[in-house]
Amino acid sequence: MTRTNLLLADDSLPSLLVAKAMLEKLGYHVTTAENGDEALTLACESTFDIIMLDEHLPGKRGSDIAAYLRQHDTPNTVTTLISITGEHDPQERARILAAGIDALIDKPVSLAKLQATLQSSPAALDDQTVESLVSDLGKDTAKRLLNIFIQELADLSRRLREADDLVAEIHAVSHMLKNSAMLYGATELAALARDLNESSAVTDSNAPDEAARLITLCQTTTESVENTLQQEFMND
Template sequence: MDSSNASGLAWLRGKRVLLAEDNITNQMVATQLLDALGSRVDVANDGAEALEMIEAHRYDIYLIDIEMPRVSGLDVIKSIRQSAPPLCDAPVIAVTAYALREHREKIAEAGADGLIPKPLISIEQFGRDILNLTERVRRAAGGAPAAAHAQSAAPDVPAAATAAPTARPATGRPVEMEVFTGLAEAIGPEAMRDLLGKIDSDLDAAVQQVREGVAASDMSVLSNATHVMISVCGAIGAEPLKTLAQRLNAVANGKASDDPAAIGSDISMQSTVLRAFLRSKAQ
């Protein structure tokens, strides 16, 4: 990290951050990055826990995942904005894998300052994104020069560009190496080994749930299992398996009519390839 970046990111040192995220893999990644930036992080495992922690403590920054059980991230954001000062004035940033225009509009309507898209793979980029989206508060406090406030830390992605393909993804390249190596460099080798072990365990459990959901034609089980898989794969750039999980998730939620058994079979095969890769990198 060069001196110019370090001086800009120094504002984050000592800041108390609430991270609301239900996926342990994403918790590990975000916490490692925030620790490296010098922030103090508390983690809420779902939306309901986040609301309890917000009532008990005052935070400088809120990082809120949108898809969470019990209480959604959008409802958490709305609750913050409907509260009395100073809580309602604190910067609130959505951290989400869903960054299409329709999602951005809902996030903006809820009252967030903007969003940071997953996966999170760079300490410096993560820090700059947070600085960009907290500029309103920092400028009011005299901590940042006046500039146009960014509503999002990433360009909008058209729906056609992110639509899940119907063809089976190739199994020879389980991850995008730029994402994978960027994450490894950001969090360090020891944390990366821990992360890969956790991802391997999560994938094993999720694939078993997919098999059970397909066998029982249980769309709720399939929806939950693929939600975990999408989040886990996104963290390390495992796009082939993530794409398959997105397709099956769409089926489970009534947004597509593909054969769940066929996609489930592809998921099992691609998961085997990915897990073998992860185990080789964790040694």
């Protein structure tokens, strides 16, 4: 079985070696970098499935590398980017996410934290909902609508990353997703969106973490939709 290729960047050698050992135990093939310039060079030269970046790398911060990859045509423009950070300030966490980071792992890194972030399976679509779409609308229309849903997830994730008022944006995005996600059978995403939209507990202090949760679930849902498209329409 092919192992997932992961780039890990951390300037602390003890931390780098510990995280590398944990990731290899989880089955990842790990390439390491010890500064921002080295990490960016590797990310511009080779394709990775996941890139994990310490935020305070010498040379270039992890968020600077993320912003460059998102804004330029590189082998990792759409790769999953994860920040390893000790930042607890909500504004700093929001800034990191806005650079194009998909998820945050708080220091100190542990095996449990890595598993929780990296090994969440794609949020499966409800089979009956997909079957109803195909039955009611036909394969061509269902395929087109599922691709539109993928684009919506990307657009809404971008809105969260770029939001000036993150609390308001979480409510706006979750309001849209609680309905559209259910239409396509993304029940887990619909449930999270409904909870966030109806909750008054989203505040400036926890908004970056709630946005990260929503972005991560949008990403895993996208993977599930892509899997459904491949399996349902592979002979079209």
